[in-house]
Amino acid sequence: QVQLVESGGGVVQPGRSLRLSCAASGFTFNSHGMHWVRQAPGKGLEWVAVLSYDGTHKFYADSVKGRFTISRDNSKNTLYLQMNNLRAEDTAIYYCAKDILAYTSSTGPDYWGQGTLVTVSS
Amino acid sequence: QSVPTQPPSSSASPGESARLTCTLPSDINVAHYNIYWYQQKPGSPPRFLLYYYSDSDKGQGSGVPSRFSGSKDASGNAGILVISGLQSEDEADYYCMIWPSDAWVFGGGTKLTVL
Numbered sequence: 006q007v008q009l010v011e012s013g014g015g016v017v018q019p020g021r022s023l024r025l026s027c028a029a030s031g032f033t034f035n036s037h038g039m040h041w042v043r044q045a046p047g048k049g050l051e052w053v054a055v056l057s058y059d060g061t062h063k064f065y066a067d068s069v070k071g072r073f074t075i076s077r078d079n080s081k082n083t084l085y086l087q088m089n090n091l092r093a094e095d096t097a098i099y100y101c102a103k104d105i106l107a108y109t110s111s112t113g114p115d116y117w118g119q120g121t122l123v124t125v126s127s
Numbered sequence: 128q129s130v131p132t133q134p135p136s137s138s139a140s141p142g143e144s145a146r147l148t149c150t151l152p153s154d155i156n157v158a159h160y161n162i163y164w165y166q167q168k169p170g171s172p173p174r175f176l177l178y179y180y181s182d183s184d185k186g187q188g189s190g191v192p193s194r195f196s197g198s199k200d201a202s203g204n205a206g207i208l209v210i211s212g213l214q215s216e217d218e219a220d221y222y223c224m225i226w227p228s229d230a231w232v233f234g235g236g237t238k239l240t241v242l
Contacts, residue, residue, distance in 0.1 A: 040231070042173075050165070050173060050222050052231040064230050100172055105186065113163035113224055113231070115188060117172040 007031040007116040009101050014121030017091055025121060027084040027101030032116075035059075035079040038104035040114045041086045043097035043123075053099070054086065055111045062110040069095075091125045098122050129155055129227040131206075131234035138240040141213050147237050149206040149223030157199050162206030163224040164197060166217075167236075173222065179206065215241050 013025040027039070041053040054065045054075040063075055074087040084101050099121050102114030129152040139145040149164075151157050161180045165173040175188040179197025187193070194211045206225075210217055218241045223234040 042233075049220075049236040050167070050224075050233040052224070052233055055231065066230055102173075105175070105178070111226070111231070113161070113175070113178055113226075115175040117174075119172055 007103065009103065009116060009118035011099060011101050011118045011121035014099065014123045016124045016126060018127050019092060019125055021091055022087070022089045023091060023123060025086040025088070025099055025101075025123070027086075027118060029082045029084065029101075029103070032103065033107070034082040036107040038062075038109065038111045039075075039077060039084045040102045040104070040111075041073075041075060041084075042100045042102060042114070042117075043095075044100070044120075045094075045097040048097075051097070055104075056084070057110045058104070058108060064111065088123070091123075093125050096123060096125050129225075130232055131223050131225055133221075133223060133234040133237045135235070136238045136240065138242055139213050140242045141215060143213050145210045145213055145217070145239055147208040147210075147221050147239065148200070148203070149208070149225075149234050151204050151206070151225065152227075153204065155225075155227050157204045157206060158201060160206075160225050160227070162197060162199070164195075164206075164208045165222045165224065167220045167222065168218075176208070176221075210239075213241050217241055 056075045102117040105115045106112045132150040163178045164176040167173040198207045222236045
């Protein structure tokens with residue numbers, strides 16, 4: 006069965022950096038695009054970034070463009086999100102999720118991890 | 128980025144049908160877009176329900192009952208999620224999602240209450 010396990014969250018001061026990881030299993034990781042989606046406390050879902058199966062296509066939300074970088078290591082079945090220059094408004098649960106279809110630049114996500122909480126506070 | 132609009136709340140009684148809307152901005156035509164729908168219950172990650180483009184191009188999430196279905200309202204420029212035979216367990220937040228251009232965008236979500 007598909008499993009996505011996020012890690013790397015925690016409390017960080019404004020302006021600092023954090024790297025999230027998402028360990029994937031139960032599907033052919035190198036065939037599927039992968040997403041990061043976040044949810045601030047008590048708020049709705051906000052899509053953050055997507056990376057194509059082969060790493061050639063990356064797209065970001067305007068709110069994180071230039072500060073966050075999505076990447077993947079297909080040899081380790083792992084997705085990453087490097088978050089720099091963090092702000093208080095980046096405080097959220099961060100979910101990774103897999104694309105529905107294989108071998109596309111991006112489709113919507115189907116399976117989601119349980120999320121990791123990032124708190125940006127001084 | 129063009130954000131779809133969802134009513135903040137909706138309610139219906141058990142056994143009835145709920146019709147949730149996802150209205151697209153006027154500069155994008157719903158006829159040209161896949162509409163994705165997600166359900167989220169408190170303390171849990173979102174669950175993929177379905178995507179809908181047309182009656183011949185749609186997909187259901189794994190294990191999602193057929194009483195969840197999608198459609199479009201061209202006159203209202205909206206995607207529609209219909210939940211028939213409402214059950215108490217359907218009480219949740221529902222989000223739509225689209226790809227208008229170079230980014231995915233969620234609607235603000237609708238909190239569905241089963242009375």
